[in-house]
Amino acid sequence: MPIVRPSANRRPVALWFGTLLLGFASATLGATDYPEPPGPWEGFPRSQPTTRYEADVGAKSDYAFGVTKAFAPYRDPDRAEADTLPDPLANPDFDSYNLIVIVNKRDDPYWGRAQTLRLYKRDIGLHYYWLISSGAKGYETAAGYFRPQHFSSRHWSSKYDAPMLWAVFFHGGMALHSSLDRESLRELGHAAASHGCVHVEDYRAEELFHLVGHSGYGPVDVIDRHSGRKTGRKALSYKTLIIVGPTSHWGQKRGDHAQPGRQEAAPVGKRIRLKGVPPEHR
Numbered sequence: 081m082p083i084v085r086p087s088a089n090r091r092p093v094a095l096w097f098g099t100l101l102l103g104f105a106s107a108t109l110g111a112t113d114y115p116e117p118p119g120p121w122e123g124f125p126r127s128q129p130t131t132r133y134e135a136d137v138g139a140k141s142d143y144a145f146g147v148t149k150a151f152a153p154y155r156d157p158d159r160a161e162a163d164t165l166p167d168p169l170a171n172p173d174f175d176s177y178n179l180i181v182i183v184n185k186r187d188d189p190y191w192g193r194a195q196t197l198r199l200y201k202r203d204i205g206l207h208y209y210w211l212i213s214s215g216a217k218g219y220e221t222a223a224g225y226f227r228p229q230h231f232s233s234r235h236w237s238s239k240y241d242a243p244m245l246w247a248v249f250f251h252g253g254m255a256l257h258s259s260l261d262r263e264s265l266r267e268l269g270h271a272a273a274s275h276g277c278v279h280v281e282d283y284r285a286e287e288l289f290h291l292v293g294h295s296g297y298g299p300v301d302v303i304d305r306h307s308g309r310k311t312g313r314k315a316l317s318y319k320t321l322i323i324v325g326p327t328s329h330w331g332q333k334r335g336d337h338a339q340p341g342r343q344e345a346a347p348v349g350k351r352i353r354l355k356g357v358p359p360e361h362r
Contacts, residue, residue, distance in 0.1 A: 125137065125234060126234050126235065126236045127232045127233055127234040127235060128232060128235075129230035129231065129232045129235070129247075129249060130230060130231055130232070131229070131230055131231075132231070132297075133231045133292070133293030133294075133318065134293070135231075136231045136232065136233050136293075137233060137234060138233025138234065138246070138289065139231075139233075139290075139293060140290060143290040143294070145287065145290065145291070145294075146287075147208075147283050147284055147286075147287040149283050150281055150283055150284070151265060151281060151282055151283070152265075153265065153266055154211070154265050154268060154281045155211075156209065156210055156211070157193065157196060157209060157210070157211055157269065159206075159209045161192065161193055161196075161209070162192060162193075162196070162198050162206060162209045163206065165190075165191070165192045165198070166190065166329075166330075167200065167205065167206070168180045168182065168200055168321070168323065168330055169200050169202060169205065171330050171331045173301065173303065173308070173309055173310045173330065173331065174301075174303070174321055174330070175301075176299070176300040176301045176319065177202070177295075177300060177301075177319050177320060177321040178201070178202040178295045178296050178319040178320070179199070179200070179201055179202070179291055179292060179295040179319065179320040179321070180199070180200040180320070180321045180323065181197065181198075181199050181200075181256070181288070181292075181320065181321070181322045181323065182197065182198040182199075182200070182323045182325065183196075183197050183212060183214065183221070183256075183278050183322070183323070183324045183325070184196050184197075184198075184324075184325050184326070185214045185215075185220070185221060185223070185272060185324065185325065185326065186326055188325065188326045190325075190326070190329055191325040191326045195211060195212055195213055195214065195268070195269045195270065195271070195272065196209065196210065196211060196212060196269065197209070197210045197211075197212045197278070197280065199288070199291070201291075208284070208287075210280065210281065210284050211268040211269030211281070212268060212269070212278050212279060212280055213259065213264060213267050213268050213269070213270075213271060213272060213273045213274055213278070213279040214272045214274060214277075214278050214279075214324075215254075215272055215274050215275065215276040215277070216271075216272045216273055216274065216275070217272070219274065219275045219276045220272075220276070221254060221272075221274075221276055221277070221278060221324055222251045222252075222254060222276075222324060223324045223325060223326065223327040224251075224305035224306055224308075224323075224324060224327050225303045225304065225305050225306075225308050225321065225322075225323050225327070225330075226250040226251050226305065226321075226322045226323075226324070227250065227300070227303075227315070227317045227318070227320065227321065227322065228248050228249070228250055228292050228317070228318050228320050228322065229249045229250055229251070230247075230248075230249040230255075231247070231248060231249075231289070231292075231293065232244070232247045232249070232255075233245065233246050233247070233289060235247040235255075235257070240275070243258075243260060244257040244258070244277070245257060245258040245260065245282070245285065245286075246258045246280075246282075246285040246286045246288070246289040247277075247289075248288065248289055248292050248322075250322045253276070253277075254276050254277055254278075255277050255278070256277070256278045256280055256285065256288060256322070257277055257278070257279070257280065257285055258279075258280060258281075258282040258285035258286070259279035259280060259281060259282065259285070260282060264279055265281065268280075268281060278324075291320075292318055292320045293318065295318050295319045295320045296318065296319040297316070297317070297318050297319070298316065298317075298319065299314045299315070299316060300314065300315055300316075300317045300319055300321075301313075301314060302314065302315050303321060306327070306328060307328050307332070308323070308327070308328050308329065308330040308331070308332070309330075309332070
């Protein structure tokens with residue numbers, strides 16, 4: 081909870097100080113019930129989107145990879161669910177990419193379980209399998225093939241006045257970023273509950289931020305957003321491909337008009353809440 085600040089400079093000092101103490105006490109009580117994740121929050125420096133990971137305040141050249149912790153009640157899904165799904169690293173069109181992130185919005189035979197994220201690393205294969213929450217109805221996360229555009233580890237949405245920690249922007253104001261709202265943590269994997277971004281558990285969002293930043297920077301093959309095929313052009317980019325499905329299957333032969341597998345509705349559960357950290361609309 082942010083500290084309440086006086087609305088006018090003429091407010092008596094005692095009242096101003098009392099308001100600060102009240103805000104601090106409230107924040108402390110809230111932290112007792114729901115320990116806040118470590119990292120920037122109200123009162124900490126905020127970062128602006130930058131095209132280079134190295135220029136962001138949160139960048140670490142010596143980051144220790146290997147996420148082992150999670151904020152309750154989050155738990156990773158069964159990795160066996162993803163083991164038999166198509167491996168994007170086997171597609172020669174993606175040979176210039178070292179990291180491939182697949183976000184799946186809906187249950188689909190080709191793309192797998194709804195509201196999940198698969199991360200593939202060159203020379204390793206399937207590296208992580210996580211639960212996420214994408215955009216709710218009316219705020220759907222754009223589908224297709226994307227590259228990381230901006231980094232902002234301590235981002236703040238000016239539109240919604242809310243935090244977007246460890247944000248990797250990939251399409252306008254849409255980003256992969258931390259989910260700190262407790263209700264959002266409960267909804268990961270069960271409902272599309274964001275305003276367009278992809279919510280990821282905090283420790284995993286931090287890991288992903290650094291994985292993208294360490295994926296290498298240089299020329300990559302430009303992949304058509306809709307077809308998933310090489311366009312014949314090159315671009316300077318971090319060597320990470322972000323795929324949001326269901327969309328066209330990668331590796332489809334030209335002229336093959338087969339559509340992605342039947343899309344089923346996301347699992348029906350409790351009412352979807354538009355809570356959590358929204359995207360930055362710039």
